[in-house]
Amino acid sequence: MTAHHELRLLPWAGPEGKPCYLDTDDREGYVSRLADHIESVQLGMAAELLEQSVQVLDDETEDAEKLRLVAAQLAGALRDVLCVATSRGHRLVTPE
Template identity: 45%
Template structure:
């Protein structure tokens, strides 16, 4: 019997460890939730990028605004990389 590949989920356990889903139902409840979370992370990253670009374009922006924008951008980049790793696992068959 072939085993379904594990799907890396876009969130960690409370202990900070990666979570995986083992199922042969790609349209199942948890798979759908993971798809929604991935879409939300990408949407948030797009909004953060717009805000960061606005701060960078504002020559009067102070250090606090730039640090805030960079902090949010780094968080969003981490999320987008997580989504990329999740999707890479689904296309390559590896978790």
């Protein structure tokens, strides 16, 4: 079994919202490729949301409900992006 620091943090949660990890050295396996794809989608959605949120924030006529919705969506996107960054950071090769 791979050491815990070498496990890949996956971009989805398991039961009860707990993190899911993948124990494999095969970066081309099905689950690894699925995780890569989901991470890519999450990053793309975060970029689109950022553009939309800037437009909402620039519009002084937007109501508080719309602003709360944008804030909630941004918080979710930030959570996803931090998960991707953490996962990729753990997979960086570091000299011993």
